[in-house]
Amino acid sequence: xxxxxxxxxxELAKKLLFEIKKTVTRxxxxxxxxxxxxxxxxxYGILDxxxxxxxxxxxxxxxxxxxPLHLIDKAIYLAEKKDVILCSFGDMIRVPGSEKSLLEAxxxxxxxxxxxxPLEAVNIAKNNPDKEVVFFAVGFETTxxxxxxxxxxxxxxGLKNYSILTSHVLxxxxxxxxxxDEESQIDGFLAAGHVCAIMGYWQYHALAxxxxxxxxxxxxxxxxxxxxxxMTVTQLEEGRYEVENQYKRVxxxxxxxxxQEVISQVFEIKDRAWRGIDIIxxxxxxxxxxxxxFDAVKKFHIDMEEAPENKACRAGDVMKGIxxxxxxxxxxxxxxxxxxxxxxxxxxxxxxxxxxxxxxNIFNSKA
Amino acid sequence: MQLxxxxxxxxxDFITMGHGSGGLLTHKLLESGVFDLLSNxxxxxxxxGAILDLKGKTAFSTDSFVISPIFFPGGNIGELAVxxxxxxxxxxxxxxxxxxxxxxxxxxxxxxxxxxxxVGIKAACEEAGIQVVTGDTKVVEKGKGDKIFINTTGIGTLxxxxxxxxxxxxxxxxxxxxNQIARHGIAILSKRQxxxxxxxxxxxxxxxxxxxxxxxxxxxxNIHLLRDPTRGGLASTLNEIAGDTGYGVVLEDRAxxxxxxxxxxxEILGLDPLYIANEGVxxxxxxxxxxxxxxxxxxxxxxxxxxAIIGTITEKNPGKVIxxxxxxxxxxxxxxxxxxxxxxx
Numbered sequence: 001x002x003x004x005x006x007x008x009x010x011e012l013a014k015k016l017l018f019e020i021k022k023t024v025t026r027x028x029x030x031x032x033x034x035x036x037x038x039x040x041x042x043x044y045g046i047l048d049x050x051x052x053x054x055x056x057x058x059x060x061x062x063x064x065x066x067x068p069l070h071l072i073d074k075a076i077y078l079a080e081k082k083d084v085i086l087c088s089f090g091d092m093i094r095v096p097g098s099e100k101s102l103l104e105a106x107x108x109x110x111x112x113x114x115x116x117x118p119l120e121a122v123n124i125a126k127n128n129p130d131k132e133v134v135f136f137a138v139g140f141e142t143t144x145x146x147x148x149x150x151x152x153x154x155x156x157x158g159l160k161n162y163s164i165l166t167s168h169v170l171x172x173x174x175x176x177x178x179x180x181d182e183e184s185q186i187d188g189f190l191a192a193g194h195v196c197a198i199m200g201y202w203q204y205h206a207l208a209x210x211x212x213x214x215x216x217x218x219x220x221x222x223x224x225x226x227x228x229x230x231m232t233v234t235q236l237e238e239g240r241y242e243v244e245n246q247y248k249r250v251x252x253x254x255x256x257x258x259x260q261e262v263i264s265q266v267f268e269i270k271d272r273a274w275r276g277i278d279i280i281x282x283x284x285x286x287x288x289x290x291x292x293x294f295d296a297v298k299k300f301h302i303d304m305e306e307a308p309e310n311k312a313c314r315a316g317d318v319m320k321g322i323x324x325x326x327x328x329x330x331x332x333x334x335x336x337x338x339x340x341x342x343x344x345x346x347x348x349x350x351x352x353x354x355x356x357x358x359x360x361n362i363f364n365s366k367a
Numbered sequence: 368m369q370l371x372x373x374x375x376x377x378x379x380d381f382i383t384m385g386h387g388s389g390g391l392l393t394h395k396l397l398e399s400g401v402f403d404l405l406s407n408x409x410x411x412x413x414x415x416g417a418i419l420d421l422k423g424k425t426a427f428s429t430d431s432f433v434i435s436p437i438f439f440p441g442g443n444i445g446e447l448a449v450x451x452x453x454x455x456x457x458x459x460x461x462x463x464x465x466x467x468x469x470x471x472x473x474x475x476x477x478x479x480x481x482x483x484x485x486v487g488i489k490a491a492c493e494e495a496g497i498q499v500v501t502g503d504t505k506v507v508e509k510g511k512g513d514k515i516f517i518n519t520t521g522i523g524t525l526x527x528x529x530x531x532x533x534x535x536x537x538x539x540x541x542x543x544x545x546n547q548i549a550r551h552g553i554a555i556l557s558k559r560q561x562x563x564x565x566x567x568x569x570x571x572x573x574x575x576x577x578x579x580x581x582x583x584x585x586x587x588x589n590i591h592l593l594r595d596p597t598r599g600g601l602a603s604t605l606n607e608i609a610g611d612t613g614y615g616v617v618l619e620d621r622a623x624x625x626x627x628x629x630x631x632x633x634e635i636l637g638l639d640p641l642y643i644a645n646e647g648v649x650x651x652x653x654x655x656x657x658x659x660x661x662x663x664x665x666x667x668x669x670x671x672x673x674x675a676i677i678g679t680i681t682e683k684n685p686g687k688v689i690x691x692x693x694x695x696x697x698x699x700x701x702x703x704x705x706x707x708x709x710x711x712x
Contacts, residue, residue: 004630004631004634008693008694009693010693010694010695013693013694013695042698043692043698044692044693044694044696045692045694045695045696045697045698046694046696048696048697049694049695049696091637094705103705116564116636222693222694337704338704348637356701357698357699357701358698358699359698359699
């Protein structure tokens with residue numbers, strides 16, 4: 001299939017792997033930022049075939065995983081209000097809140113719709129003028145343009161019954177926070193190709209210089225990942241720390257300008273709490289004041305006490321690369337996809353879910 | 368299959384509670400709707416039940432259908448309800464003969480939609496060569512159902528050469544799949560509100576009894592087990608087989624037949640085709656020495672053109688399904704937890 005099989009070619013994969021083995025001389029710790037990349041690494045067994053010197057650290061690039069608990073509780077609170085239709089990306093609805101998940105709220109009668117595009121939520125608002133429609137706008141830079149467009153679209157249509165519950169985070173500040181964290185030791189990064197498709201990679205040069213760390217913009221197919229790893233290892237072995245672009249078929253340095261403009265028209269950058277990690281300065285997007293009428297938290301005057309996190313869950317340590325999912329004492333025991341203690345076990349981009357689904361408990365992966 | 372069956376003139380446009388009352392309205396609906404369309408000797412008796420004359424070992428199976436939307440690319444709930452039960456019988460190695468048909472209708476369902484479902488039922492019955500011999504119709508208040516729910520129960524005698532049992536599965540057996548997987552689930556998803564995407568993918572809903580009969584005619588006891596991977600897809604069915612037999616299942620990623628459009632849709636939506644429903648595909652576990660011959664026969668059979676050998680039963684990894692992927696790596700294919708949900712990005 002066009003653009004799939006070409007990037008899953010076993011012969012080319014062997015060549016890249018050979019190059020990696022030839023290049024590497026010392027142990028290196030490389031973080032793939034995006035959960036989609038983590039899943040591909042695990043799904044295609046790449047972690048099993050990489051040379052022992054290379055340790056892949058699984059990054060926090062799972063939007064569902066870093067959405068704070070109190071926002072999930074707020075989404076559930078809204079969904080359970082009479083006359084509210086809560087719309088969400090599918091990934092979000094199994095994530096545990098402090099008492100239940102959106103899926104459980106749905107089973108108990110809440111009107112929750114799973115959508116693929118926020119613009120569809122605007123349509124639902126248009127067709128249900130007697131209902132309040134709230135879109136749970138979760139994501140990194142990738143979903144921000146579409147979420148922003150939904151607000152612009154609703155405004156243009158003059159809709160008074162549409163709002164969004166925003167949980168938007170940004171990648172570059174997270175890289176900075178990880179590099180400042182003494183516990184997480186990372187030698188190089190695979191930057192998330194899709195985020196860079198929107199934002200470009202011009203922001204990464206300063207980070208690479210400041211922390212002397214190579215950053216390679218990388219795609220999601222097996223060959224992309226192997227090539228991204230090879231480029232990173234080559235830089236590390238040669239003592240370079242530059243920003244390179246493996247994912248040239250999709251990403252350009254300046255990114256997608258119209259998409260960036262839509263984001264900055266609707267959102268502004270604010271400090272943001274990342275679930276399991278901490279507050280990271282200037283790492284989130286919030287609706288600008290002129291769009292306050294579309295902000296669900298303001299519109300519904302939600303004032304809830306923030307529930308404490310489950311202490312047994314070590315999602316934060318997993319996302320910072322301090323432990324591997326299967327090094328968590330609860331992994332596969334008290335914490336399973338059926339009964340998750342934290343979000344990374346249920347999200348399709350969560351590292352714990354990747355390990356659980358693809359490794360089961362029968363392989364002793366070096367990962 | 369398309370049938371030309373113009374809708375008779377009813378003096379009502381919608382189903383109302385009265386149609387389930389057992390009174391005049393019920394009578395009118397059945398007489399000019401169901402009975403005429405599905406007419407056969409046994410149904411025409413208008414008895415409380417059907418009297419059948421079956422000889423020898425008989426298979427018996429039931430299934431309920433609650434799909435939404437009720438019309439989807441490639442079929443409707445009526446065809447699905449017939450094919451579903453026909454296929455369950457076929458998987459037992461039986462030759463399906465008769466089915467029952469029970470409706471739970473939601474008040475407000477349009478007669479046009481009900482008629483189209485009935486025509487779908489008739490077409491599917493004719494194609495599978497079976498008869499509806501008994502049935503029931505109930506109506507629930509608006510909001511207490513979802514347009515139409517259907518239950519079918521089917522019966523049929525066993526093929527004389529059939530010996531289909533988990534007990535016959537042994538290490539070394541080959542696993543065949545009869546056609547490209549995941550088409551039904553993706554066709555349905557493409558029409559769900561909020562997820563609509565343009566595609567020409569249509570559901571694979573079809574009867575499998577003819578293909579199964581052909582296999583059994585030629586290969587009898589070499590066919591050890593048959594299953595149709597409907598809900599939960601290939602992954603669920605193979606996990607059940609691994610769990611129930613205590614053997615391992617090893618799959619070859621590249622061997623699994625998937626339509627490029629289906630694969631593309633799965634990539635975009637973040638879904639794994641192994642977990643997506645099929646309604647016209649079966650898995651056959653067969654003796655290894657006959658596997659190639661069985662494959663050749665299947666490939667010349669209608670609706671099985673893309674049949675493939677996808678894996679092997681092993682002593683190793685008891686109870687587990689292992690996927691060997693194109694990169695040479697391995698992964699465990701687990702039982703799905705619940706419905707698959709499209710990812711964020």
